[in-house]
Amino acid sequence: MDIGVHHYLIVSAVLFCIGLLGVLIRRGLIEMYMGLELMLNAANLALVAFSRFQNNLEGQLMVFFTITVAAAEVAVGLALIVALYRKRKTTDATDLTSMKL
Amino acid sequence: MHETLFYIFAALTLLCGLLVVFNPFSRNPVTSAMFLVLTMISISGLFVLLQAYFLAAVQILVYAGAVMVLFLFVIMLLDLRESEQRRLKTFSTVLGLAAVGGLAAVMIGTVKHAQAGAATAIGETRALGKLLFTQHLFPFEIISVLLLVAMVGVILLSKREVE
Amino acid sequence: MAVVLMCVPADRRDLLRRGTLLATMISLLTALLLFLSLENAPAGPGNLSTALTALQSPVPLLNETAPPPLEAKYQFKFTQRTDWMPSLGISYHVGTDGLSAALLLMATLVAFAAACCARDVQRRDKEFYVLLLLMSGGIFGAFASLDLFGMYLFHELALVPTFIMIGVWGRGEDKNYAAYKITLYLSVGAMLVLAGLIGLAQIVRAKYPPAEFSGYNLLEFYSMLEQTHGTGFNEGLGPLIFPALLIGFGILVSLWPFHTWAPMAYASAPTATAMMHAGVIKKFGLYGLIRIVLPLHPYAPNADYWWQLLLWFGLANILWCGLVAMRQKDLNWLLGNSSVAHMGFVFLGIASLNFIGLTGAVLVMVAHGLLAALAFGLSGHLYAQTKTLEMSKLGGLRREMPFIGTALLMALLAGCGVPGFANFVGEITVLFGLWKTQPIVTAIVCWAALVIGAVYMLRAARQVLHGPPPAIRPNYTDARDWSERLPFVLLLGALLFFGLFPNWLTEKMNRSYHRIGQSTGMHTTQVSPR
Amino acid sequence: MDWLNHYVSGLTAGQQFALFSLLKVLIAIFVVVLPIVAYTVVAERRISAWIQDRVGPNRVGIPFTNIRLWGLGQPLADGVKFLLKEDFTPAYARTVYFWIAPMVAMVPALLTLAVIPFGSQLGAQKVVIADLNVGILYTFGIVSLSVYGIVLAGYASNSKYPFLGSIRASAQMISYEIAMGLSVIPVFMLVGDLNLGKVIAYQSSGAWLVFKQPLAFAIFLVAAFAETNRLPFDMPESESELVGGYHTEYSSMKFALFFLGEYAAMVAASAMMVVLFFGGWTLPVAGLDQPAASLGMGLLQVGIFLGKLILLMGVFIWVRWMLPRFRYDQLMKLGWKRMVPLALANIVVTATVLFWQSIKS
Amino acid sequence: MNWMLYSLEIVMVLTGLGILLLDLGTPARGKRDLGYLGAFLLGLLLLQSVFLPEAQEGFSLMSSGNSITAAPGYTLDPFARYFKHLFILAAILVLLMTVDFADRLRHGVSEFFALVLFALAGMSAAASATNFITLFVSIELITVTFYVLTSFQRDQFRSLEAGVKYLILGAAASAVLVYGIALIYGATGSMDFAALGKESTGTAAQDYILQLGLLLVMAGLGFKIAAFPFQIWVPDVYQGAPAPVTAFLAVGSKAAGFALLMRLCHHLRPDLQALAGTVLAVLAGLTILYGSLCALRQRNLKRLLGYAGIASAGYLLLGLLALNTRQGGPTASADGCHAMLFYLAGYLFAVMAAFTVICHVSRDGEDEDLSILTGLHQRSPLLATVLTLSIISMAGIPPLVGFLGKFLLLQSALGALAERGAHLWLIIAALAGVVISLYYYFGILRAIYWGNGIRTDEVVETRPPIILPPTARLTLIACALILVLLGIFPEPLLDLSSRAVELFR
Known part of the structure; x- marks a missing residue:
C-alpha cells in the first residue's frame, strides 16, 4: 500500500487529540504544557505532509515559524511557571484559584 | 522500505505521545518529558520520510535539543517528583475523554479522505531559504521581534528581586 | 445650557438656581411664542424651534441645506433640516405642528415649574441642575425632532439623569430598587423602540428611495406610507415592527402590565424629577404612538390584533391602577398610580382610532402633564415640610398651609375629572371618541373613571388636608412668597385655562393632524366617523 | 571475491544501500572511533605526564608476556578493569534513568560521525555513512541531544553534586551550542551548501577555511571545548568543587560509558573541525585534493583525515593540561558576552564582504 | 520590497528598542518619563500614518479595487490603516496610563513600555495580514507579549496566576489555530486568504477539510476576541x-x-461564508448572553469590565452576520464591518478612559472592588465624570459614541436578517443583553455617586481627594471630549471607517 497524505494526517489528528487530552485531564501545569507541545507538533506534521503532497513549500515555511514560536512560547511559559512556583510552591492548575467570584 | 519506516515512526510517535499523557507506570514528569523527546524524534523521522530534511533537523535541534532540555531543566529545578498525587477528577476526565474522542472522530473522519497530489522531490533547504528571505521576510522579522520579546520577558520574569 | 451651567462653581448656589430658572423661563417664553404664532408663520423654514432645542440641548445650529417640500405638505412650521450623519441618512431635523407645539408648551411650563420646585435639593445642587437641564433639553428635542433617530436620541438623554437623580437625591428605602427598576423598564421599552425604528427606517429606505438618501426622516416615512401604501411591512422582519414599536412605546408610558416602575419611581424620585418625568418624559411614549405607530396601523399586518390588545391594556391601566391607587397609604404612591391610570385614557383615546378620541387623548396628555407636575410639586413641598407622605400621619394640613392645601385640593379634584379643568375636557372627549367604536368599553371606563377616581382622590384629600391632625407635630410653613407659589399658580392656571378654552389647543392640533391622518390613510380607511 | 560481487549485485538498490550503510557504521565505530578513543586515553595520560614531567603509564604491554610496548596495552587493561569492577547502583537513585543516562551520553557522539566524510571514495562507495544535504544541521541536532545524558545522569543520581553538575552542564552546553552554531554560519555562507562533502570540495579548490575564517575557527574550537566538557570548561564534573559532577555516583561500565562518550565527543568535534576548517581528507599537494580514483588513493585520503584528526585531538589534550579551569560565571560571560557577539559580527562582516563581491562581479 | 510600506511597524519596533537602550543610561527616577517619549514618538507616527502620502496607494497593480499587495501576506489598504490608527492611539493612551502606574511596576518600567510597543507592532502587522503565515506570526507576537505583560507584577500572585492562565489557554488556542491553518492549507494549497475565495475544485472530502480547518481557525481567533466558548480566560486575566x-x-x-x-x-x-455566518451568529448570541449574565454578579471592577468586554465582543460579532445572507450581498457585509470598525473606535476611548480612571483610583496591591469608587464624585469630580461618560458610552446610551456603535451594529444585523426573518432570537438576545448590561453598568454609576449606603461625608474623611498629574488630566479630558464629540458629530469617524471598508463592498 502506498503511503498517502491521509496516513500522515491520521497520525497527526490522533496526536493532536492525545495532546488535547493531556491538556484537559492532566493537572500539572508542566504536563499540560507538554500536551500543548504535542498539539503543535501534530499541526506541524500535518503542515509538512500537505506541503510535500502539494509541492508547495509554504507549509514547510509555516512549520519553521511554528517551531520558532513554540520555542519562544515555551521559554516564556516556563519562566512564568517557575515564577509562580517561587511564589506559591505549586505548579498544579487546580491551585490557581485566587481569583474567584 | 518507505512504508515500513512510516509505520514504525508513526507507531513510535503515537505510542510515545500517548505515554507522555498517560503513563501507567510512572507519574513522573521527567518520564513524560523523555517520552515527549522521543515523540519529537519520531516526528522528525516522519519529516525525513516526507523529505523535509531541513525541518527534521530543525525539529531535533530546537524541540528535542532546546525546548525539551528547558522542560527537563525546569522540572528538575522545581523538583516536581510526585506532582500528581491528587486524584484526577473522574467527571472531568470522562468529559475530557468524551470531548476529545468526539473531536478525534470528526478529525479523522474528515481527514482520512484527504487526497494526495503526486509528490515530487522538494524540500530543498535552499528553496526554503529563498522563500523565507524574499517573499516571507516580513513574518521572519516579526518572529525575530517575538524572540526578543520572549527574551526580555523571560529575564523579567525570572531575574532576582532587586531592592 | 447644561454645559454652561457645569462651568459655574458649585458654591454659587443662587447663581445656579437663577441660571436654571432663566434657562427654563426662556424656553417657556419661546415655546409660548412658537405656539401662538404657529398659525401665522410662513410655511418655510424658521429657526424658532431650533432655537428652542438648541437652548437646552447640545446640538448646535448648523448650516441649513435642504428645502422643505414635505414640511409644507404636512404642515410643519419652524422647520430646520441640517445634515447630521449623512452617511447614515440621519439629519438634524426639527419642526413643529399643532401636536408638538402643544406638548412643547406643556413641557416648557412643567420644566419651569420643576426648576422652581427644585429648591428642596440641598446638597450637590449643581449636579442636580445640570441633570435637570439635560433632561428637559432632551425631551424638548424629542418633541421637536422630525427625525426618528433624533427623536430617540433626545429621549434617551433623560435615562441616565433620571437614574442618578433618583439614586442620589431620591428618598425612601427603596430608592436603589426604584432607580434600577425605572431604568431597566425604560431601557427595555427603548430597546424595542430602537429596534422597531431601525426596522422601519430600513423599510422606508428600501421602498422610498428619494433623491436625498435618508430613512430616518419622519416626513419621508409619512410620504412613503402615502405613496406606496405601506407595502414592505409584510415581508422579512416587517410584521414585527409594529408590535415592537407599540409595546416599546407602551412600556415608556407605563402601559399595563409594564407599569409597575412608575409609581415606585415617582414615589422615590426627588420632586423636580418626578414632575419632569411624570409630567413630560412619560408623554414621549404617547407622542411616539401617535406620531409613528398610529399612521402605521392601517398597513401593518395583524395590526388590529395588537390594537385590540392596546385597548384592553389601556382599560386595565385605568381599572387596575385605579384599584391599586385606592389601597395606597402614601400620597406619592397614590399619585403615581393615578398617573398610570390616567395614561389609560390616552391609550384608549389612541386606540379608539378616530379623530375625536385622538383629540381627547392629546388633551389628556397635556392636561395630565400639567396635573402630574402640579401634584408632585405639591407633594414634594409637603414632604419637604413633613418628611413623610404617609397619609395616615398627615391631616388637617389645610389649616396650616392654606395655599398649598388649596392647590392640592384643586389638583386632586382635577385628577378625578371635575369639570372646569382640562382633564375633564380631555377625558370626556376620549370617551366620546371611544363610544363610536367601543361602546362597552366606554361604559366601563366611565364608571371606573368616575367612581374609582373619585374614591381615591377624595380619600386622599380628606386624609391629608382635612381630618384630625396627629397629636404632636412641628409648625409647618406654607409657601411663603411668590417665588414658591409661582409654579403652582402657573400650572393651575394653565389647567383651568385649557379646561375652559380647550379650543385653543384642539384647533391647532386638529388642523395639523388632519393632514397627516388623511394622507396616511388613518382617517379615511380605518375610521368612518359617521 | 567473485561470489561477493555476485551477491552484492544481486541485491536491490535498497538492500545494497542498507548493506553498505551497515558496513560503514560497523567500520566507523569499531575500526575508527573506538580504537582512537581508547588510545586517546593513553595519549592523554602520556602527554599529561610529559607536561608534568613524569613518566605516565608505560608498563602494560601484551598480556602474559614481558613485552611492554611503551604501555600501549593500557586501554585493554582499563577496559578489563571497568568490566570487572562492582557495578553499584545507589539505593536512592532513579533506577531507570540511572541506567539509561550513560547510553544516552554515548550515543549522540557516535551518531554525529554519520555525516563526516572520512575520505572521498573507496571504489564506488563514498566514505561517508550518510551523505545528507543538511549534514551540518544534522550534526547540531545530534550534538544538542548529547546534553540529555548528563542531565539525566544528574537527575537520576538523586544526589547533590551530580545534580549541580548536570544543571551546570545543561546550561553550559546549550549556551555554547549557540556560539558554535553561529560560528559556522560564515563557513556555509562562503560554501553555499550545507553538505559537508561540498565544504571539503570548496576547500580543495581554494584555501582551507581556517585561513579564510580564523575567527569562526577560534570560536568553534572554544565552543567545542565547552561542548565536550573538557578543561578549561569542565564545570559539570569539576572535581575540586563537585567531586565528580554528574558521574559521581557512577561506577564500573556505566562510568566507562560516560568516559568513552566524552572522548567520542572529542573525536566527533575534531572530525567536524577537520571537515569544516582543515580541508577534510584533502591535502593541497600531489593531486590529493581530488576524489580518489583508486582504492589506494582512497585509503590514503582516509589516512590523511585521520592524521589531521589526531593532531586536533592532540590540541584538545594539550589544552587540557595547560589551562586552569574557568569559574562558572566567567564561563557564561565568555560564552554570551564574547563568543556570541563575535560570531554575530563575523556573520555580518562575511555577509558584507560577500555582498560587496557580488556587486563588483 | 518597499520599506516605506512597513515603516509603521519598523518605527514601532525601533522605538521599543530605543527605549530599551535608553533605559541603560537613564537614572531610576527618570525611567518613567521614557513613557512620554514613547507616546510622543507614537504621536508623531500617528501623524505620519495619517499623512502617509496617497502615492502609497499607487502600488496597486490590481484593478479590482482590492488591496495592494506588497509581498505576499502584507497589505496596506485603508482597512489596515484604520486599524493601525486605532492601535497606535490605544498604545499612546496605554503608555500615558502606564507612566502614572509606574511605581507599581517594580520590575522595569522601560521594559514594560518596550513590550507595549512590540505588542503594538504585532497588532499593526495583524491588521495588514493577508495570509495565514503573517496572521499566525503577528497573533503570536501579540499573545506572547501579553503573557509577559499580564504577569508583569510578579510580586503579586494574581498577576502571575492570570499570566499562567492566559498562557495555557493562549497556547492551546495557538495550537488549534495552527492545526486549522494546516487543514486550510491542505485543502486550498495556499496560505493566502484569497485562496479561500476560489471555487471549490476538490471533492467533497476536500471541502470537509476546508470547513474543519475554518472552524478551527475561527476558534483560534475566537480566543483572541473572547467569544463564547473561548472566553474562560477573560475574567481572571482582566x-x-x-x-x-x-x-x-x-x-x-x-x-x-x-x-x-x-x-x-x-x-x-x-x-463558506454561510457556514461562518451561522457559526458566528450562534457564537454572538451566546457570547452576549454569557457576558451579560456573568457580569451581573461581579464586584471587582476589572472583572466586571472583562465580562462586559465579552458581551461587547458578542455585539461586535453581530457585524459579521451579514455574511450569512445571500441577498444582502457585499454591501450588507460591508455595512456590518463598518459598524464594527466604528464600534471599536468608540470602544477604544471608553475602555481607555475607564482604565485610566481605575489606575488612579485603585491603590497598589488593593483589589479593585466596586467600593473603591465610593465617593469618587467628591474625591475627584473629573474622574467621576469621565468614568461616568465612559460607562455610559459602553452601555450604549446616547448621545455618546458607544450608542452609535451599538446602533450601527444593530442596524446592520437587522438589515442582514431582514430578508429572511431568521435569527430573530439573536436580535432579542442582543437587546436583552443591552438591557442587562445597563444593570451592571449602572451599578458602577451607583457606586460612584451614592455608594453602598455609606454617607458621603464620611467617605471624604477616610479617603482624601485624588490629585491627578496634569498629563493624566489632559488624557482624561481628551478621552471624555472625544466620547462626547464623536457621539454628536460622528461624521468624520463614519467617513473614515466607511472608507476603510470600501474594499469589502
Whole structure:
C-alpha cells in the first residue's frame, strides 16, 4: 500500500487529540504544557505532509515559524511557571484559584 | 522500505505521545518529558520520510535539543517528583475523554479522505531559504521581534528581586 | 445650557438656581411664542424651534441645506433640516405642528415649574441642575425632532439623569430598587423602540428611495406610507415592527402590565424629577404612538390584533391602577398610580382610532402633564415640610398651609375629572371618541373613571388636608412668597385655562393632524366617523 | 571475491544501500572511533605526564608476556578493569534513568560521525555513512541531544553534586551550542551548501577555511571545548568543587560509558573541525585534493583525515593540561558576552564582504 | 520590497528598542518619563500614518479595487490603516496610563513600555495580514507579549496566576489555530486568504477539510476576541493583569482579532461564508448572553469590565452576520464591518478612559472592588465624570459614541436578517443583553455617586481627594471630549471607517 497524505494526517489528528487530552485531564501545569507541545507538533506534521503532497513549500515555511514560536512560547511559559512556583510552591492548575467570584 | 519506516515512526510517535499523557507506570514528569523527546524524534523521522530534511533537523535541534532540555531543566529545578498525587477528577476526565474522542472522530473522519497530489522531490533547504528571505521576510522579522520579546520577558520574569 | 451651567462653581448656589430658572423661563417664553404664532408663520423654514432645542440641548445650529417640500405638505412650521450623519441618512431635523407645539408648551411650563420646585435639593445642587437641564433639553428635542433617530436620541438623554437623580437625591428605602427598576423598564421599552425604528427606517429606505438618501426622516416615512401604501411591512422582519414599536412605546408610558416602575419611581424620585418625568418624559411614549405607530396601523399586518390588545391594556391601566391607587397609604404612591391610570385614557383615546378620541387623548396628555407636575410639586413641598407622605400621619394640613392645601385640593379634584379643568375636557372627549367604536368599553371606563377616581382622590384629600391632625407635630410653613407659589399658580392656571378654552389647543392640533391622518390613510380607511 | 560481487549485485538498490550503510557504521565505530578513543586515553595520560614531567603509564604491554610496548596495552587493561569492577547502583537513585543516562551520553557522539566524510571514495562507495544535504544541521541536532545524558545522569543520581553538575552542564552546553552554531554560519555562507562533502570540495579548490575564517575557527574550537566538557570548561564534573559532577555516583561500565562518550565527543568535534576548517581528507599537494580514483588513493585520503584528526585531538589534550579551569560565571560571560557577539559580527562582516563581491562581479 | 510600506511597524519596533537602550543610561527616577517619549514618538507616527502620502496607494497593480499587495501576506489598504490608527492611539493612551502606574511596576518600567510597543507592532502587522503565515506570526507576537505583560507584577500572585492562565489557554488556542491553518492549507494549497475565495475544485472530502480547518481557525481567533466558548480566560486575566495591560488587552488584542476575522470572512467563498455566518451568529448570541449574565454578579471592577468586554465582543460579532445572507450581498457585509470598525473606535476611548480612571483610583496591591469608587464624585469630580461618560458610552446610551456603535451594529444585523426573518432570537438576545448590561453598568454609576449606603461625608474623611498629574488630566479630558464629540458629530469617524471598508463592498 502506498503511503498517502491521509496516513500522515491520521497520525497527526490522533496526536493532536492525545495532546488535547493531556491538556484537559492532566493537572500539572508542566504536563499540560507538554500536551500543548504535542498539539503543535501534530499541526506541524500535518503542515509538512500537505506541503510535500502539494509541492508547495509554504507549509514547510509555516512549520519553521511554528517551531520558532513554540520555542519562544515555551521559554516564556516556563519562566512564568517557575515564577509562580517561587511564589506559591505549586505548579498544579487546580491551585490557581485566587481569583474567584 | 518507505512504508515500513512510516509505520514504525508513526507507531513510535503515537505510542510515545500517548505515554507522555498517560503513563501507567510512572507519574513522573521527567518520564513524560523523555517520552515527549522521543515523540519529537519520531516526528522528525516522519519529516525525513516526507523529505523535509531541513525541518527534521530543525525539529531535533530546537524541540528535542532546546525546548525539551528547558522542560527537563525546569522540572528538575522545581523538583516536581510526585506532582500528581491528587486524584484526577473522574467527571472531568470522562468529559475530557468524551470531548476529545468526539473531536478525534470528526478529525479523522474528515481527514482520512484527504487526497494526495503526486509528490515530487522538494524540500530543498535552499528553496526554503529563498522563500523565507524574499517573499516571507516580513513574518521572519516579526518572529525575530517575538524572540526578543520572549527574551526580555523571560529575564523579567525570572531575574532576582532587586531592592 | 447644561454645559454652561457645569462651568459655574458649585458654591454659587443662587447663581445656579437663577441660571436654571432663566434657562427654563426662556424656553417657556419661546415655546409660548412658537405656539401662538404657529398659525401665522410662513410655511418655510424658521429657526424658532431650533432655537428652542438648541437652548437646552447640545446640538448646535448648523448650516441649513435642504428645502422643505414635505414640511409644507404636512404642515410643519419652524422647520430646520441640517445634515447630521449623512452617511447614515440621519439629519438634524426639527419642526413643529399643532401636536408638538402643544406638548412643547406643556413641557416648557412643567420644566419651569420643576426648576422652581427644585429648591428642596440641598446638597450637590449643581449636579442636580445640570441633570435637570439635560433632561428637559432632551425631551424638548424629542418633541421637536422630525427625525426618528433624533427623536430617540433626545429621549434617551433623560435615562441616565433620571437614574442618578433618583439614586442620589431620591428618598425612601427603596430608592436603589426604584432607580434600577425605572431604568431597566425604560431601557427595555427603548430597546424595542430602537429596534422597531431601525426596522422601519430600513423599510422606508428600501421602498422610498428619494433623491436625498435618508430613512430616518419622519416626513419621508409619512410620504412613503402615502405613496406606496405601506407595502414592505409584510415581508422579512416587517410584521414585527409594529408590535415592537407599540409595546416599546407602551412600556415608556407605563402601559399595563409594564407599569409597575412608575409609581415606585415617582414615589422615590426627588420632586423636580418626578414632575419632569411624570409630567413630560412619560408623554414621549404617547407622542411616539401617535406620531409613528398610529399612521402605521392601517398597513401593518395583524395590526388590529395588537390594537385590540392596546385597548384592553389601556382599560386595565385605568381599572387596575385605579384599584391599586385606592389601597395606597402614601400620597406619592397614590399619585403615581393615578398617573398610570390616567395614561389609560390616552391609550384608549389612541386606540379608539378616530379623530375625536385622538383629540381627547392629546388633551389628556397635556392636561395630565400639567396635573402630574402640579401634584408632585405639591407633594414634594409637603414632604419637604413633613418628611413623610404617609397619609395616615398627615391631616388637617389645610389649616396650616392654606395655599398649598388649596392647590392640592384643586389638583386632586382635577385628577378625578371635575369639570372646569382640562382633564375633564380631555377625558370626556376620549370617551366620546371611544363610544363610536367601543361602546362597552366606554361604559366601563366611565364608571371606573368616575367612581374609582373619585374614591381615591377624595380619600386622599380628606386624609391629608382635612381630618384630625396627629397629636404632636412641628409648625409647618406654607409657601411663603411668590417665588414658591409661582409654579403652582402657573400650572393651575394653565389647567383651568385649557379646561375652559380647550379650543385653543384642539384647533391647532386638529388642523395639523388632519393632514397627516388623511394622507396616511388613518382617517379615511380605518375610521368612518359617521 | 567473485561470489561477493555476485551477491552484492544481486541485491536491490535498497538492500545494497542498507548493506553498505551497515558496513560503514560497523567500520566507523569499531575500526575508527573506538580504537582512537581508547588510545586517546593513553595519549592523554602520556602527554599529561610529559607536561608534568613524569613518566605516565608505560608498563602494560601484551598480556602474559614481558613485552611492554611503551604501555600501549593500557586501554585493554582499563577496559578489563571497568568490566570487572562492582557495578553499584545507589539505593536512592532513579533506577531507570540511572541506567539509561550513560547510553544516552554515548550515543549522540557516535551518531554525529554519520555525516563526516572520512575520505572521498573507496571504489564506488563514498566514505561517508550518510551523505545528507543538511549534514551540518544534522550534526547540531545530534550534538544538542548529547546534553540529555548528563542531565539525566544528574537527575537520576538523586544526589547533590551530580545534580549541580548536570544543571551546570545543561546550561553550559546549550549556551555554547549557540556560539558554535553561529560560528559556522560564515563557513556555509562562503560554501553555499550545507553538505559537508561540498565544504571539503570548496576547500580543495581554494584555501582551507581556517585561513579564510580564523575567527569562526577560534570560536568553534572554544565552543567545542565547552561542548565536550573538557578543561578549561569542565564545570559539570569539576572535581575540586563537585567531586565528580554528574558521574559521581557512577561506577564500573556505566562510568566507562560516560568516559568513552566524552572522548567520542572529542573525536566527533575534531572530525567536524577537520571537515569544516582543515580541508577534510584533502591535502593541497600531489593531486590529493581530488576524489580518489583508486582504492589506494582512497585509503590514503582516509589516512590523511585521520592524521589531521589526531593532531586536533592532540590540541584538545594539550589544552587540557595547560589551562586552569574557568569559574562558572566567567564561563557564561565568555560564552554570551564574547563568543556570541563575535560570531554575530563575523556573520555580518562575511555577509558584507560577500555582498560587496557580488556587486563588483 | 518597499520599506516605506512597513515603516509603521519598523518605527514601532525601533522605538521599543530605543527605549530599551535608553533605559541603560537613564537614572531610576527618570525611567518613567521614557513613557512620554514613547507616546510622543507614537504621536508623531500617528501623524505620519495619517499623512502617509496617497502615492502609497499607487502600488496597486490590481484593478479590482482590492488591496495592494506588497509581498505576499502584507497589505496596506485603508482597512489596515484604520486599524493601525486605532492601535497606535490605544498604545499612546496605554503608555500615558502606564507612566502614572509606574511605581507599581517594580520590575522595569522601560521594559514594560518596550513590550507595549512590540505588542503594538504585532497588532499593526495583524491588521495588514493577508495570509495565514503573517496572521499566525503577528497573533503570536501579540499573545506572547501579553503573557509577559499580564504577569508583569510578579510580586503579586494574581498577576502571575492570570499570566499562567492566559498562557495555557493562549497556547492551546495557538495550537488549534495552527492545526486549522494546516487543514486550510491542505485543502486550498495556499496560505493566502484569497485562496479561500476560489471555487471549490476538490471533492467533497476536500471541502470537509476546508470547513474543519475554518472552524478551527475561527476558534483560534475566537480566543483572541473572547467569544463564547473561548472566553474562560477573560475574567481572571482582566482582573489579575496590571490595569494598563488589561486596557490594552481589551482594546488592542481584541481589535486585532476582529480585524483578522473580518478580513478572513471577507475572502471566504459564498458557501463558506454561510457556514461562518451561522457559526458566528450562534457564537454572538451566546457570547452576549454569557457576558451579560456573568457580569451581573461581579464586584471587582476589572472583572466586571472583562465580562462586559465579552458581551461587547458578542455585539461586535453581530457585524459579521451579514455574511450569512445571500441577498444582502457585499454591501450588507460591508455595512456590518463598518459598524464594527466604528464600534471599536468608540470602544477604544471608553475602555481607555475607564482604565485610566481605575489606575488612579485603585491603590497598589488593593483589589479593585466596586467600593473603591465610593465617593469618587467628591474625591475627584473629573474622574467621576469621565468614568461616568465612559460607562455610559459602553452601555450604549446616547448621545455618546458607544450608542452609535451599538446602533450601527444593530442596524446592520437587522438589515442582514431582514430578508429572511431568521435569527430573530439573536436580535432579542442582543437587546436583552443591552438591557442587562445597563444593570451592571449602572451599578458602577451607583457606586460612584451614592455608594453602598455609606454617607458621603464620611467617605471624604477616610479617603482624601485624588490629585491627578496634569498629563493624566489632559488624557482624561481628551478621552471624555472625544466620547462626547464623536457621539454628536460622528461624521468624520463614519467617513473614515466607511472608507476603510470600501474594499469589502
